[in-house]
Each structure stands twice: as C-alpha cells, then as structure tokens.
Amino acid sequence: MADRQLSALARIQTQVMWNRLIAVVEEQAQTMIRTAFSTTVREAGDLSAGVFDLKGRMLAQAVTGTPGHVNSMMESVAHFLAKFPAETMRPGDHYITNDPWLGTGHLHDLTVVTPAFLHGRIVGLFANTAHIIDIGGLGMGPEARSVFEEGLYIPIVKCFEQGRPNETFFDFIRAGSRTPIELEGDIYSLCACNEAGARRLIEMMEEFGMEGLDPLAEVIFDASLRATEAEIAKLPKGTFRAEIRSDGYEAPVTLAAAMTIGDRTIEVDFSGTSGLSTRGINVPPAYCRAYSCFGIKVVVAPDIPNNWASLQPFRMRIPEGCILNAPRPYPVAVRHVVGQLLPDLMMGCLAQAVPERVAAEGASCLWNPPLRGGTQVSGPAAKIEDFEIITFNSGGTGARATKDGLSGIAFPSGVRTMPVEATENVAPVVFWRKELRPDSAGAGRTRGGFGQILEIGTKGDAEFAVNAIFDRVGNPPRGRLGGRDGASGVVKLKSGAVLRTKGFQIIPEGDRLVLLLPGGGGMGDPRERDCEAIARDIADGLISPERALADYGWAG
Structure with a gap:
C-alpha cells in the first residue's frame, strides 16, 4: 500500500512539474511579446519559445507560437550544439542564427539559444524564434535568385558572451537593415525572453530539489511517445x-x-x-x-x-x-x-x-503584404517618409465535419491578425477597408470560413510598393465530401488593374491596393445545410440571396 501511495504521489508531482514547465515557456514567450520592437511579434505573435535538454531535444513549447517556428526550432538547437557544445557554454552567453537550413526556413526569422545554469552547472537550454521586419537585401519577397540576395545571412554566432554584447556583430546588424533600431531591439528582446525562461526554470528546480532535467525529460518523452503510438x-x-x-x-x-x-x-x-x-x-x-x-x-x-x-x-x-x-x-x-x-x-x-x-482546405497561406514607401520607392519625388512594414491577414479556414470554418483566421500558421491601428501607428499607411468578404465561403453541409476584403493606401494616397507574396488565386481551397470550393483570392488596384500575385509592384499615386482574401472550402452536400444557418448568414450579409439559391437551393 505504501509503495502504491508513493507511486501515486510521484506521478502527481511529475504532473505538477510538467505544468510548471509549460508555465515557464509561456512566460518566456510573453516576455518576448511585451518587449519586442517588431509588430510581427508584438501584435501577431509570429514566434516560438521552448525549453530543451542538453541533447537538444525539445521538452516543452509555449502555447503562443506557430508550427513553422516551433517544429523547425525543434531541429535547430542540435545545430547550435554541434558548433558550440554544451560544456563550452557560460552564463550570459546567447547564440543566434537566421540560417534558413539551420533555423526556421528563411532569413527573416532569428533563432536565439541560451543556456540555463543551476549552481554553476548547465542544466538546460532555452530557444526562441521571431519574425523580424527587415534583414536587408531585396526584402521579404519572392524575386531573389539566391538566398544571398534575400538579406543578411547570419551563421551561428555569439551575440552576447557572458553578458557582454558582441559589438562587431551588432555593427553588422545595424548596417545591414533598413530598420536597424527595430532589429537590434528585437535581438535584445529574444535574449531577454530566454533569460526570463531560464530564471523561472531554476526557481522551479530549486523548489522541487531537482539536480537536472533528465529524469523529468525521460518521463515526458516516454509518455508522449507511447501516447502518440497508441493513437496511430x-x-x-x-x-x-x-x-x-x-x-x-x-x-x-x-x-x-x-x-x-x-x-x-x-x-x-x-x-x-x-x-x-x-x-x-x-x-x-x-x-x-x-x-x-x-x-x-x-x-x-x-x-x-x-x-x-x-x-x-x-x-x-x-x-x-x-x-x-x-x-x-x-x-x-x-x-x-x-x-x-x-x-x-x-x-x-x-x-x-x-x-x-479532417477539415476541408482553407486559405492556408497567410496574406501578409510587405509594404514599402518613401525615397526607396519614389526617389526624390517621395511625398511620405521612408517606411518598411508587414501586416498579417488571413482568409477563411476549411469547414469541419460538424462545424463551419473560421473566418479571417490563420490556419495552419496560428498567428493573430494584426490590428490596423497598430500598423497605422508605425507607418504612413491607411487601411480604408478591412471587412469579411461576402459569398467567399465554400458551400456545404458545414460551410467554409469567409475571407476578407482589404483596401490599403498611404497618407495622401502617395505612391508606395507591395512585395506581393500571395497564393490561392489560381487554385482556390477545395471542398471535401461534396462541399464546394472557397472563393479564389484577388490582387488588384482600386482603379481596377489586376496585379501579379507575387513580386515587387508599385501602387501609383492616387490609387490603392485591394486584396480579396480566399474563403475556406465547404464540407458535405450543401443541400443538407441547416436552413436556420443559411438564414442567419443572409441576415448577417455574408451570403447573398442569389448565392443561397444557387448553392443551397434555398429561396427563403
């Protein structure tokens, strides 16, 4: 009986430590959000944060974050350890890279790794990734012909050594970006968030009398692997x-x-x-x-x-x-x-x-237009100050078996849609429209989510540029099991001219950029949709009576 009680207490304690570990990495992520300079992190949550053992294996990730960052970051820590073995790390060291093949896939993501020490001995590693506004080069767009044209390429290096900044590194960073203050501030933010996680981890380990993370890690890994295999x-x-x-x-x-x-x-x-x-x-x-x-x-x-x-x-x-x-x-x-x-x-x-x-197909790819203006677009004729900004927006997700898709929600990325006020506060841009796009959801027993309509200009409708990086225009999200496809995306000027879906393009003075974001695909036969749900969508202005009749056979 005593052995069983001890085993039960041990399991309870392990669960408490696991919950604490999740709280540690979530505080790590929230520290980054509170201190970040880039709106992509501060407003959209385009980041990841996690804690790793000394073999570079991820124990836990923050709830806040994107799969592209989290699951790529999971591989990246091993690359850091290959260059800087754990036994060579010292308190106050911070390591950084944006190597697309050692990090999260492109130069605009910075990954920072920081060791955590208990009583002078390294016990774990914290890592994070964040999307930054500018890293030089051609900017975030598709037109480069090699990675070397896309921006400043940072190998795995120390950005801080025992608490002291690597001034040569920061000189290169500042010189290579259109937004040097924001970039430097973001790097300090990434390091601060790892330090916050390390402090909380050490407090937790001291509270529970832990000498290292290995015993807890093995319990977490064993349980997670067995549970996943059981589901498969x-x-x-x-x-x-x-x-x-x-x-x-x-x-x-x-x-x-x-x-x-x-x-x-x-x-x-x-x-x-x-x-x-x-x-x-x-x-x-x-x-x-x-x-x-x-x-x-x-x-x-x-x-x-x-x-x-x-x-x-x-x-x-x-x-x-x-x-x-x-x-x-x-x-x-x-x-x-x-x-x-x-x-x-x-x-x-x-x-x-x-x-x-499963769900039907959704818009899936973020519609996040990188915008640029001022002298770098218009030269001496520029009528607005120089700016470089990116804003995250999403179309509709695919319908689910028993529920409609979500409107204007980023799946699979998981980033938040950025408030227009946050973007307008840091750049001379104006969002004249941001609303749900009627008739864009794929019809079905459960319908897809609706896309959005965006109309973007600058103060005084001055000339500016967009580096288009859009998809789902020629290939709309498909429905499943008899559900209809969602609406295709559209990229155009307010004056009517259709733009390319990818590449650097000028929005002329007096004109505006208009984006019609794709809707999600539907699921199941539209004729089986609940009539009250159809009536509600019509009343909300999301489905026109004409489309209700054509897609659902519903005449009111």
Whole structure:
C-alpha cells in the first residue's frame, strides 16, 4: 500500500512539474511579446519559445507560437550544439542564427539559444524564434535568385558572451537593415525572453530539489511517445495519396504525398512533387517537416503535448530536387506560400482514412503584404517618409465535419491578425477597408470560413510598393465530401488593374491596393445545410440571396 501511495504521489508531482514547465515557456514567450520592437511579434505573435535538454531535444513549447517556428526550432538547437557544445557554454552567453537550413526556413526569422545554469552547472537550454521586419537585401519577397540576395545571412554566432554584447556583430546588424533600431531591439528582446525562461526554470528546480532535467525529460518523452503510438495504432492501415496545387511563381506547383500508416509510425513520401523554383518560394526541408508533422498531429494526436518524442513517429521522405527540399543557396524568403499548404495535403491523405476528423482546405497561406514607401520607392519625388512594414491577414479556414470554418483566421500558421491601428501607428499607411468578404465561403453541409476584403493606401494616397507574396488565386481551397470550393483570392488596384500575385509592384499615386482574401472550402452536400444557418448568414450579409439559391437551393 505504501509503495502504491508513493507511486501515486510521484506521478502527481511529475504532473505538477510538467505544468510548471509549460508555465515557464509561456512566460518566456510573453516576455518576448511585451518587449519586442517588431509588430510581427508584438501584435501577431509570429514566434516560438521552448525549453530543451542538453541533447537538444525539445521538452516543452509555449502555447503562443506557430508550427513553422516551433517544429523547425525543434531541429535547430542540435545545430547550435554541434558548433558550440554544451560544456563550452557560460552564463550570459546567447547564440543566434537566421540560417534558413539551420533555423526556421528563411532569413527573416532569428533563432536565439541560451543556456540555463543551476549552481554553476548547465542544466538546460532555452530557444526562441521571431519574425523580424527587415534583414536587408531585396526584402521579404519572392524575386531573389539566391538566398544571398534575400538579406543578411547570419551563421551561428555569439551575440552576447557572458553578458557582454558582441559589438562587431551588432555593427553588422545595424548596417545591414533598413530598420536597424527595430532589429537590434528585437535581438535584445529574444535574449531577454530566454533569460526570463531560464530564471523561472531554476526557481522551479530549486523548489522541487531537482539536480537536472533528465529524469523529468525521460518521463515526458516516454509518455508522449507511447501516447502518440497508441493513437496511430487506432488508424486504418495502408497507403493514402493526395495532391494539392499552388499558384507557384514561374508556373503552378504540384505537391504530392503518399502517406503510409503503420502500426506505430506514419511515413510520408513526397515523390511526384514539382521541382525547384528559380525564385524564393522554395522550402527548406526542416520547414517541410515542421508543417507536415503539424498537419498530421492535429488530426491524429491533437491532445498530446508537442515535443521531441511526440513527433518521432512521423517520418518524411523528401526527394532531392523537389521544391520541398531546397538546398543552399536557393532563394527561400517566402517559403510559407508553399509550405503552409502542407497541412491541407496531409489532411487530403488522412481524409481517406478518417474523413470525420479532417477539415476541408482553407486559405492556408497567410496574406501578409510587405509594404514599402518613401525615397526607396519614389526617389526624390517621395511625398511620405521612408517606411518598411508587414501586416498579417488571413482568409477563411476549411469547414469541419460538424462545424463551419473560421473566418479571417490563420490556419495552419496560428498567428493573430494584426490590428490596423497598430500598423497605422508605425507607418504612413491607411487601411480604408478591412471587412469579411461576402459569398467567399465554400458551400456545404458545414460551410467554409469567409475571407476578407482589404483596401490599403498611404497618407495622401502617395505612391508606395507591395512585395506581393500571395497564393490561392489560381487554385482556390477545395471542398471535401461534396462541399464546394472557397472563393479564389484577388490582387488588384482600386482603379481596377489586376496585379501579379507575387513580386515587387508599385501602387501609383492616387490609387490603392485591394486584396480579396480566399474563403475556406465547404464540407458535405450543401443541400443538407441547416436552413436556420443559411438564414442567419443572409441576415448577417455574408451570403447573398442569389448565392443561397444557387448553392443551397434555398429561396427563403
């Protein structure tokens, strides 16, 4: 009896320590949000934060963050340890990189790793990633022909050594960016957030009398792996294939997958996927694995904590030469316009095994227009001050088996839509319209989410530029099980001219940029939709009577 009671108490204590660990990394992420200079972090939450053991294995991640950052960051810490072994690290050291192949896939993401020390001995590592506004080069856009044109390339280096800033590093950083103050401030923010996590971890370890993280890590990893394998074991076995199309740059891109569900593993083979692009829509393999694993996990094991062990059963074969396995020095700045389609592709495979657990396709790729103005666009004729800004916006998500899709919500990325006031406060831009886009949701028994309408100008309607990085224009989100497709996206001027979906383009003086964001696909036969739900959408101005009749056969 005493042994059983002791075992029960040990399990309770382990659960308490696990909950504390989640609180530690969440405080780590919130510290970054409170101190960040970039609106992408402060307003949109485009970041990740986590704690790792000394082997570089992620124990826990913050709830705040994106799959592309979290799951790529999970791989990146091992690269830091390969260059700077744990035994060489000292208190106050901070290490940084934006290498797309060692970090999270493009130069605009900075990853920082910081050691945590207990009584002078290293016990763990904290890592984070954040999207920054500018890293020099051509800026965030698809038009570079190599990664070296896309911005300042930072190898894994120390940005702080035992608490002292690496002044040479910061000189290079300041000289290489259009927004040097924001970039330097963001780096300090990343280091501060890791320090906050390290302090809380040490407090926790002292409270529980822990000498190291290994015992807790092994319990977390063992439980997570066994739970994930148990969920996989419940699935139908076999190989399931799917394809999805992206608008691409030079030509449309096909993403193909063959998913094999085994007793304890799920393996995905991307053979048949289109080849590499000459422009920056290529995807480094870590980013491919990040969003593919996420797309599987949200269907197969959504309630199991996301850590090193829970992702081990998901295995990827990404052929060389395909767009999902870009080698150095291919351009990768906007890898998200292809990579964020991967969860839809994974669900296309899983829809054949567990159709009741997947969603229809959604807008998926963020519509986050990088905007630029002033002398760097108009030269001496500029009528507004120089600015460089990016704002995050989302279309509709796909319908679910029993629920409608969500409107204006970022899935799979998970970033928050940025308030227009936050963007207008830091740049001379004006959002004249930001509203839901009627008739954009794919019809179905459950309908997709609605896209948005954005109309963007500058103060005085001065000339400015957009570096377009949009998708789902030529290939709208598809419905499932009889559901209709969502509406395609549109990129145009208010005056009516249609713009390219990707690339640097000028918005003339007196004109404005208009974006019609895609809607999510529907699920199931539209004729089976609840009449009250149709009437409610009509009353809210989201569906026109004409579309209600055409899509649902509903005449009121």
